Amino acid sequence: MLPDHLQLLEFNAKLKSWYLENHRPLLWRQTTDPYKIWLSEIILQQTRVTQGTPYYEKFLITYPTVFDLAAADERDVLRLWQGLGYYSRARNMHYTARHIVEECEGKFPETSIKLAKLKGLGAYTAAAIASFAFNEAVPAIDGNVYRVMSRLFGIFTDILSSGAKNEFTNLAKQIIPQDDPATYNQAMIEFGALQCVPASPNCSVCPFTYMCYAYEFNMQNKLPVKMKKNAVKNRYFNYFILQKGESLAMHERLKKDIWKGLYDFYLIESLADINNPDDLPEDKFLEDWKQKGQLRQVLKEYTHLLTHQRLTVRFWWITIAENEVVDLPLGMAFYSKNEIEELPKPILMDTVLKEELFL
Numbered sequence: 001m002l003p004d005h006l007q008l009l010e011f012n013a014k015l016k017s018w019y020l021e022n023h024r025p026l027l028w029r030q031t032t033d034p035y036k037i038w039l040s041e042i043i044l045q046q047t048r049v050t051q052g053t054p055y056y057e058k059f060l061i062t063y064p065t066v067f068d069l070a071a072a073d074e075r076d077v078l079r080l081w082q083g084l085g086y087y088s089r090a091r092n093m094h095y096t097a098r099h100i101v102e103e104c105e106g107k108f109p110e111t112s113i114k115l116a117k118l119k120g121l122g123a124y125t126a127a128a129i130a131s132f133a134f135n136e137a138v139p140a141i142d143g144n145v146y147r148v149m150s151r152l153f154g155i156f157t158d159i160l161s162s163g164a165k166n167e168f169t170n171l172a173k174q175i176i177p178q179d180d181p182a183t184y185n186q187a188m189i190e191f192g193a194l195q196c197v198p199a200s201p202n203c204s205v206c207p208f209t210y211m212c213y214a215y216e217f218n219m220q221n222k223l224p225v226k227m228k229k230n231a232v233k234n235r236y237f238n239y240f241i242l243q244k245g246e247s248l249a250m251h252e253r254l255k256k257d258i259w260k261g262l263y264d265f266y267l268i269e270s271l272a273d274i275n276n277p278d279d280l281p282e283d284k285f286l287e288d289w290k291q292k293g294q295l296r297q298v299l300k301e302y303t304h305l306l307t308h309q310r311l312t313v314r315f316w317w318i319t320i321a322e323n324e325v326v327d328l329p330l331g332m333a334f335y336s337k338n339e340i341e342e343l344p345k346p347i348l349m350d351t352v353l354k355e356e357l358f359l
């Protein structure tokens with residue numbers, strides 16, 4: 001289990017020198033600005049470093065400070081976030097930027113406890129900001145760190161269980177040095193990302209094999225213990241793209257569901273995949289449009305995976321004459337190609353528009 005005091009000192013010294021030699025010079029590691037660190041951490045919860053870096057750069061060019069983000073239109077923020085998924089993260093970020101500007105004069109709280117009270121910041125993000133920006137000695141435990149700790153110390157607690165966070169945090173609090181906790185946290189994350197990787201870590205170059213439980217008992221592939229993911233719910237989406245001349249009918253998704261705040265087409269959800277127009281459910285607008293226009297099925301079936309949902313999505317195209325007057329469902333409007341380009345949309349809408357319309 002936990003090494004003694006001297007071993008811990010040695011561990012910290014070795015970890016730091018490993019980090020200084022091996023770490024990637026990532027952009028957010030070259031700043032102590034809490035806004036930039038916050039942004040990087042939220043993006044990295046969503047994607048990997050390589051995919052996340054362009055988003056980080058784009059955000060900082062568009063919104064260089066928390067004041068700029070707070071003053072932005074939510075729609076533009078979502079548009080910039082497009083492709084990262086999990087759009088509530090972007091909405092929370094925007095909300096919290098406003099809160100910081102309006103309630104805290106644009107200054108981030110400087111302790112992990114206060115940071116964790118902000119909307120969208122969990123214990124991990126709060127600890128990451130508090131240590132990287134304000135040098136608080138609080139451990140930031142992300143998936144990488146869970147892996148490193150469970151292997152090193154032989155912890156078999158399921159990392160998704162309710163008690164895991166406390167157990168790992170209590171242990172990590174005993175390890176984190178008061179001197180330069182920021183580098184310690186970055187180093188643990190980086191060590192998990194580069195050396196103590198999930199599959200087939202190359203232990204022959206690891207500086208900690210002499211004290212590693214998983215190495216000693218050849219349990220690298222058994223640790224960390226992680227519960228099976230929650231069951232995935234299947235959903236079936238039937239989208240109807242109503243085209244009139246150069247314009248398409250879209251609306252903002254307002255319900256508390258996936259993609260809230262993004263724009264999509266007229267949607268009928270069904271309990272199973274529908275491949276035949278005769279099987280489409282009865283629907284006032286659909287009937288109207290079917291009669292007025294031609295209903296054309298986009299042959300391709302799209303599958304879209306979200307964390308807890310698997311969407312099977314079909315698109316149907318309805319072209320109506322430019323002079324037809326159509327009764328659109330409440331909230332829907334026609335948008336030109338240029339306008340659509342600017343709207344925040346689920347990436348799937350973009351894909352189908354590119355494939356079908358060559359937008």
Ligand code: ADE
Nearest residue numbers: 026041044049142189193
């Ligand atoms: N993943 C989460 N936070 C990170 C960081 N600060 N650097 C690299 N990868 C990360």
